[in-house]
Amino acid sequence: MEKGNFEKAWKDAFDGAEVTPSNSVWTNVELELEKSAGGKMKQRLLFYKVLAAASLVFAMGIGGAYYVSVQADYNQTTGSLSVNPDASIKSEINDTQTQIEQHIDNNQEQKASENDRVVNSGNNTSSSLNTLRLQDRNLTSVDKGFSASRNQVEEGETINTSLTGTMPTHDQGLIVSREEDFYNRVTDRFVNRPLPPLANTSKPKLIITEPYTEPDPGMVLLAKLKDEEEKYAAMDKRKSTENIWTSIGVGAGSFNPNTTSSVSVNNNLSSGNNQNPTANAGPSAGSSYSMGLQIGGRIADRFMLLGGLSYLTQNASYTSTVVSMESTNRAASLNDFSNTQSASYASTPYGVNSNLQFVSLPVQAGYLIIDKDFSIQLNGGVSTDFFIVNTLTPDVSGISKITQSAGADSPYRTINFSGLAGTEFSYRFSDHYRIAINPGIRYALNSIYKSDSNAEVAPITFDVALRFRYIFR
Amino acid sequence: MQNGRYIGYMLNEQELIEGCRKGSRASQQALYDRYCKKLMVVCLRYSKSIAEAEDILQEGFVKVFQGLDGFRQDAKLETWMTRIMVNTALNHHRKKLYLFPMVDIEKTDLPENEMGISNLHFTELLTMIQSLPQGCQVVFNLFAIEGYSHKEIADMLGISEGTSKSQYARARVLLQEKLKKESSHYKKVYGERKF
Numbered sequence: 001m002e003k004g005n006f007e008k009a010w011k012d013a014f015d016g017a018e019v020t021p022s023n024s025v026w027t028n029v030e031l032e033l034e035k036s037a038g039g040k041m042k043q044r045l046l047f048y049k050v051l052a053a054a055s056l057v058f059a060m061g062i063g064g065a066y067y068v069s070v071q072a073d074y075n076q077t078t079g080s081l082s083v084n085p086d087a088s089i090k091s092e093i094n095d096t097q098t099q100i101e102q103h104i105d106n107n108q109e110q111k112a113s114e115n116d117r118v119v120n121s122g123n124n125t126s127s128s129l130n131t132l133r134l135q136d137r138n139l140t141s142v143d144k145g146f147s148a149s150r151n152q153v154e155e156g157e158t159i160n161t162s163l164t165g166t167m168p169t170h171d172q173g174l175i176v177s178r179e180e181d182f183y184n185r186v187t188d189r190f191v192n193r194p195l196p197p198l199a200n201t202s203k204p205k206l207i208i209t210e211p212y213t214e215p216d217p218g219m220v221l222l223a224k225l226k227d228e229e230e231k232y233a234a235m236d237k238r239k240s241t242e243n244i245w246t247s248i249g250v251g252a253g254s255f256n257p258n259t260t261s262s263v264s265v266n267n268n269l270s271s272g273n274n275q276n277p278t279a280n281a282g283p284s285a286g287s288s289y290s291m292g293l294q295i296g297g298r299i300a301d302r303f304m305l306l307g308g309l310s311y312l313t314q315n316a317s318y319t320s321t322v323v324s325m326e327s328t329n330r331a332a333s334l335n336d337f338s339n340t341q342s343a344s345y346a347s348t349p350y351g352v353n354s355n356l357q358f359v360s361l362p363v364q365a366g367y368l369i370i371d372k373d374f375s376i377q378l379n380g381g382v383s384t385d386f387f388i389v390n391t392l393t394p395d396v397s398g399i400s401k402i403t404q405s406a407g408a409d410s411p412y413r414t415i416n417f418s419g420l421a422g423t424e425f426s427y428r429f430s431d432h433y434r435i436a437i438n439p440g441i442r443y444a445l446n447s448i449y450k451s452d453s454n455a456e457v458a459p460i461t462f463d464v465a466l467r468f469r470y471i472f473r
Numbered sequence: 474m475q476n477g478r479y480i481g482y483m484l485n486e487q488e489l490i491e492g493c494r495k496g497s498r499a500s501q502q503a504l505y506d507r508y509c510k511k512l513m514v515v516c517l518r519y520s521k522s523i524a525e526a527e528d529i530l531q532e533g534f535v536k537v538f539q540g541l542d543g544f545r546q547d548a549k550l551e552t553w554m555t556r557i558m559v560n561t562a563l564n565h566h567r568k569k570l571y572l573f574p575m576v577d578i579e580k581t582d583l584p585e586n587e588m589g590i591s592n593l594h595f596t597e598l599l600t601m602i603q604s605l606p607q608g609c610q611v612v613f614n615l616f617a618i619e620g621y622s623h624k625e626i627a628d629m630l631g632i633s634e635g636t637s638k639s640q641y642a643r644a645r646v647l648l649q650e651k652l653k654k655e656s657s658h659y660k661k662v663y664g665e666r667k668f
Contacts, residue, residue, distance in 0.1 A: 006645065007617040009590035010598070014618060017595040018510035019517060025531050026505055030498070032535045037496070 054218025061216065235373070242428070245471040247294045249438070253463025255288035255314040257354075258444070286316035286354075288461045296366070296469075304366030306379060312358040314459060320352045320394075351395035356412075356448070356459075357388040362420055377424040379440065385416040387448065411455070417445040426469070434469040486550055493541050501538055508551060509534070512558050514595070518602055518614050519562035533561040559619060563629065566607060589656045601651045609644035616641050 292310025299305050364381030390412060393401040406414040422440025429435065444458040484492065484503065492500025509530065516526035516533070536557050544553055590598065602610055615621045615629070616637070623637040630637070 003617070003620070006590075010617045011620070013590055013593070013595050013598050014514060014518070016511075017514045019513045019596075020510050021513045021527050021530055025509070025527050025534075026502065028531045029505065029534045029538075030502075032531070033498075033501070033538060036535070036539065 051218060051222075054216055058216035058219060241431075241473055242434075242471050243298045243473055245296050245434070245469050247296070247434075247436070247467040247469035249292060249294065249436075249465045249467030251288075251290040251438070251463040251465030253288050253461055255286045255316060256460045256462075257286070257316045258458050258460050286314065288312065288314045288463055290360075290463060290465065292360070294362075294467065302368040302371060304368065304377065304379075306362070306364040306366055306381070308362055310360040310362065310383075312356075312360055312385070312461075314356045314358075314461065316354050316356075318352055318354065319349045321347055321349050350399065353393045353395065355391040355393070357390070358385040358416070359388060360385045360418070364420055366424070373428045375424075375426045375428070375434075377426065379420065379422045379424060379438075381420050382445070383418045383420055383442070385418055385444075387412045387414050387416060411449050413446065413448055413450055416448055419443045419445055424467075426467075428471075432471045434471060436467040436469060438465040438467055439463070440465070490541060490544070490546075490550065493538060504537075505534055508554055511551070512554060514599070515555055515558045516562060517599055518618065519559065519566070519611065521603055525565075529558065529562045529565050532565070533558040536561060555619075559615070563611065566611065589652065593652075593655060597655065601648055604651070605644050605647055608640045609647065612637050612640040613644035613648070 290310050290312045292308055294306055294308035296304050296306045360383045362381060362383035364379045366377045366379045369376040369378060387406045387410075389406070390404045391401060392404070404410055404412065406412060420440060420442055422438055424436050424438045426434050426436035440463060442459075442461040442463070444460070447456045447458050449455040449457055484500070486507075489500050489504045489507070493504055512533065513526060513530055516529040517523070520526040520529060533554075537554050540557070544550070602613065605613060611630070612626055615626045616623065621629070623634045623641070626632075626637040627634040
């Protein structure tokens, strides 16, 4: 079936046709999209519902506690201000009752006498009767007032003069007798009544008891979540902010001189004397101490660059069988290899303590294996060690110690290089501070003796340093 | 979040599509605002009431936003969205559609008269279409306005081509009767004038 004018006319009729749908369509589309996006909207609504319910419970709890507290205060206050009906009003009513009964008796007596008078004197009767009727009405009103006030007292009503601002009903019952009596009674009551304890206090204080509040579970949960978020945010902040730091530290360890050949003194000794070709026995292992300042920076996510300045002192002991004799004072001293002018003599073996001191400029690269508050870091690098002095101290008397400083005459190289490797275990205990234990090895890359001294000493040091790091940012 | 009502004026269609693909609610709202009125007419043609049409429109737009990643842009966006609305309408009424008996016919002989359709407002025509029986309404829309062939309609609805033709023929007869009625009323009011 081909399409003709009829179909074309229908198609054209709807070209550009528009009908505005109701606003609810978009709202429903939006809701459907939210639902399909993992029910996030549903979760949000549920969260807000729970939050609203929790808030309501919290508000009701606060309100309830406050109400209970205020009610307790109110009862306490009204208790002190209220008048005990048994004590004052009842006695007053009893008095009134007695007065009324007397009044009734008097009236009855008066009526009897009036009747006698009516019998006796006829024309005065009508006015007297009117007076009596009026008095009867007054008495009836008094009776009504009295019974009303008695009923109230029997029901145990507490009359609060200060809070209600209205007069007690039993007073209204008494008004009917005479208006001025009412005012007199009221004045009398307020003047003669003992004041409540609050009014007698020299410095009255308003005491508001703190309402008991039950912690709302929803709010507690939110607070916990907030704490967690802050904690993780702080951790992230710490990680991201530990970029530049400085540290000071001290270290101690073992020092191995690592002598590869015995120190020979042949070249340094004058000929013709008793000579010992092996003047010094191989030094035994000693100790090493260091202290220094380090500066570090993060150059990549897990890579660090470390530099600094350290002072090193290394001690080793060995045995010597040679002494040097100065020509001028003939005082015996340790054999000074460098002093070619001194004469050396063989001696009985004696112990010598050698103390080497350096200033070191280490440069290391570090890699963070664990980058948390507790961190583990591998360090490796080289240090340039500037020789300061070597002190040789004999352990026997009669032989003086000698010091050998750096310089052209010194057998020690002024500049030495060492390889460094170590591991750093550290813990960050605040935003700006971290403490670290740093076991490591220092290996001399060259002999600390000059090449013409016939000695090869490349010390190896194993030490453990304790460092305090201050983190700038 | 920006309001889609405002960014709809600022962004072109491609930017809106990109925004919708990223899940921007403002872009989705802007796209909705741009096409909802035209597509509402499509939905009205396939439904019996405004409420029903709005249900189809809502369901159709959700499909549009969910399926926008698959829109290859080899067709116009409006055409693609119209197709989604039509499919949604067909799914919406599929069960009801088969409640109506359809008689196979092979040949129809219908007069080629546009019967003064151009003189009527589209809302009047909409009313006529909505008054058709369900099957006739769907087939008429698909054939006359959407432009599908009877074979395509038969495939879409899972019916024979003959059934599609017979339903269309019936729809056309019914519409022509309505148009004739409207035309006589029109002539009474306006005479023989052409607008």
